[in-house]
Amino acid sequence: MTSKILTPNRQLLNKVPEVTIYFWIVKVLCTTVGESAADFLNVNLNFGLTGVSIVTGVLLVVTLIFQFSANRYIPSRYWLAVALVSVFGTLVTDNLTDSVGLPLEASTLIFGVLLALTFLVWYRTENTLSIHSIFTRRREAFYWLTILFTFALGTATGDLMAEVLGLGYLVTGIIVASLITITALAWRFGLNSVLAFWVIYILTRPLGASIGDFLSQPSSQGGLGLGATVTSLIFVVGILGIVTYLAVTKADVIPSDAAIDRHAATERGGLWQTVAVVALVLIAGGAGYSLRKSSLQADTSDPAAAAQSVPGVSQTGSSTALRSIPGEIQITQLSPLGDLSSFRTITQDTLNLLNGGDQSGATARVDDLEAGWDNAEARLKPKDKAAWTEIDGKIDTVLRALRATSPNPNSEKTALTALLAALG
Secondary structure, rough: OHHHHOOOOOOOOOOOOOHHHHHHHHHHHHHHHHHHHHHHHHHHHOOOOHHHHHHHHHHHHHHHHHHHEEEEOOOHHHHHHHHHHHHHHHHHHHHHHOOOOHHHHHHHHHHHHHHHHHHHHHHHOOOOOOOOOOOOHHHHHHHHHHHHHHHHHHHHHHHHHHOOOOOHHHEEEEEHHHHHHHHHHHHHHOHHHHHHHHHHHHHHHHHHHHHHHHOOHHHHHHOOOOOOHHHHHHHHHHHHHHHHHHHHHHOOOOOHHHHHHHHOOOOOOOHHHHHHHHHHHHHHHHHHHHHHHHHHHHHHHHHHHHHHOOOOEEEEEEOOOOOOOOOEEEEEEEEOOOHHHHHHHHHHHHHHHHHHHOHHHHHHHHHHHHHHHHHHHHHOOOHHHHHHHHHHHHHHHHHHHHHOOOOOOHHHHHHHHHHHHOOO
């Protein structure tokens, strides 16, 4: 009996849901909740990136053990696994970026290659990539490995567009939604169904992040100002409601082997279409990346040159600027990143609110700092990566201090004072 359970090719009932509108809604909700949960554990509970990765990794392993032990599709187990893979896939990319220092461009290429290799081995082994034929242990293993890489790739691609290329999450979301619509229309007109599914699956990761970012961002940054906690609660309630409905009605259970056979038949022609789509993505993505980077470099001003253009200011190797104050002329030192006065103003406002005993106001004000800094990353980071990284780390410390579940005023003020010095 035990040997049968462990046999990788033992046939089971299909272990994944039918792809319906419910599937895509819950997928996007899980994506958004996954990112919010990672931020909550990292910042609010102050676990740190390593701590969150360990906790999430353990939970994911336990959940997958339960998922693999089932002999059929169980909505609660399946979608819990998806949510945790969403968090873990995001953390993999974040660790490579923040801890290892790997550029998002490299992460995107690495996860793209790993995903392609997974598809290749899966197809050579099973002669299918259809998600409607996940009824052996081996196919299920390929399926979850693919899901992990799609989340990691989606995270890297979305962050690359939003942060490195400076498009912001709202514009990135609009672009991604447009690509999803184009892919869905192409499927209607004959695009291979398996290819269309996996393309959209990858794209829903940055789409979910953009939706969550838009809902949680303060209104001063163009968002709805719901905050990460409220946004997460709304999405969690949505997930629980839909998954409960699916568990009761079984509306997304794949009905029979005949359905699997029909879906398998639609895979024909997928090879040449995949080659064409990948080539198109590489050409369009590469061209768009080059044009955007060139535009950003053209917009990036040299602070030393800007200071030299001010009459009456001499240069001795450091960047300086004139500030006009009634009754005197004051020369101030500029950061290698240029004028950071707007960030210093927000930081000082936050500190003033804390000194006045307004914790909630300070926490709300620091949201402007996070959003503004993220939006300026593409413009500031190319000027001096080391200086940007130093200030970015101090901003992370400020965010953790102010968003902690039990904030410590002394720690908050120390973090803000250190940030003010770095911005000075």
